[in-house]
Amino acid sequence: MAPSPASGPPWLVLPTYNEAGNLEPLVESALAKLPPDARILVVDDNSPDGTGRIADHLAQRHERVRVLHRPRKEGLGPAYIAGFRVALESDAALVLEMDSDFSHDPAYLPRLLDAAARADLVIGSRYVDGGGVSDWGAARRTISRGGSAYARLVLGLEVRDLTGGFKCFRREVLEAIDLGTIQSRGYAFQVETTYRAIRAGFRVVEVPIVFRDRRVGTSKMGGAIVAEAALRVPLLRLGARR
Numbered sequence: 001m002a003p004s005p006a007s008g009p010p011w012l013v014l015p016t017y018n019e020a021g022n023l024e025p026l027v028e029s030a031l032a033k034l035p036p037d038a039r040i041l042v043v044d045d046n047s048p049d050g051t052g053r054i055a056d057h058l059a060q061r062h063e064r065v066r067v068l069h070r071p072r073k074e075g076l077g078p079a080y081i082a083g084f085r086v087a088l089e090s091d092a093a094l095v096l097e098m099d100s101d102f103s104h105d106p107a108y109l110p111r112l113l114d115a116a117a118r119a120d121l122v123i124g125s126r127y128v129d130g131g132g133v134s135d136w137g138a139a140r141r142t143i144s145r146g147g148s149a150y151a152r153l154v155l156g157l158e159v160r161d162l163t164g165g166f167k168c169f170r171r172e173v174l175e176a177i178d179l180g181t182i183q184s185r186g187y188a189f190q191v192e193t194t195y196r197a198i199r200a201g202f203r204v205v206e207v208p209i210v211f212r213d214r215r216v217g218t219s220k221m222g223g224a225i226v227a228e229a230a231l232r233v234p235l236l237r238l239g240a241r242r
């Protein structure tokens, strides 16, 4: 493995599928919150609503914005892995991930970056003091909280928010966790990356965030994604035993 640069810019990876109404204000807002050398990489899976074209316009306007176009929707996991690879092939020292629908407020980006000075993986967490969820009804809250508690129990972890997708990885973590063998596509992807990082001995810190409902557009969350997470979590545990 090539030696890692001791320093380099942060890269923010934004997965998009039909986020035409969110992407431009989100990118502008993130650019304003990130340090001047940061890069943003939009990973679009050929969104039918033209999100990919909006991303291309943003890349023309801002030198700091790049776009990775993928041919078809394959889920969050494969999109993130492809984006992480581009950031690692470049000069990223830190790789941030967040949803592209304003559920994750770009105002928290500096908080995640600050915490990365004392951790290898920072998680923007709904389930630590000061964190929370606004807008959600009882059913969605229960699924999310229950999902994190279930994964924590099965995997024997102390992390409170295992399914959230607002995270900052130090380059060394992504280099160590063997991205090529990750098969999770939905929420399970978030659980799997954190589990692998902890098993590899990296230090994880949670910082509080308040999660809001998406600003516009429709959710891609569904029963299949929840079922995948429920089934994959015990498989992760079994895989680690072997």
Ligand SMILES: Nc1nc2c(ncn2[C@@H]2O[C@H](COP(=O)(O)OP(=O)(O)OP(=O)(O)O)[C@@H](O)[C@H]2O)c(=O)[nH]1
Residues within 6 Å of the ligand: 015, 016, 017, 018, 019, 043, 044, 045, 073, 074, 075, 076, 079, 098, 099, 100, 101, 103, 213, 214, 218, 219, 220, 221
């Ligand atoms: N590139 C890519 N992005 C995806 C895919 N599925 C979801 N996303 C993006 O991943 C982020 C999270 O997906 P959401 O649909 O918001 O799912 P969610 O946040 O679990 O559900 P809501 O809370 O209802 O919004 C959003 O930015 C989506 O556009 C995919 O298959 N490919």
Ligand SMILES: [Mg+2]
Residues within 6 Å of the ligand: 099, 101, 103, 214, 219
């Ligand atoms: Mg969302």
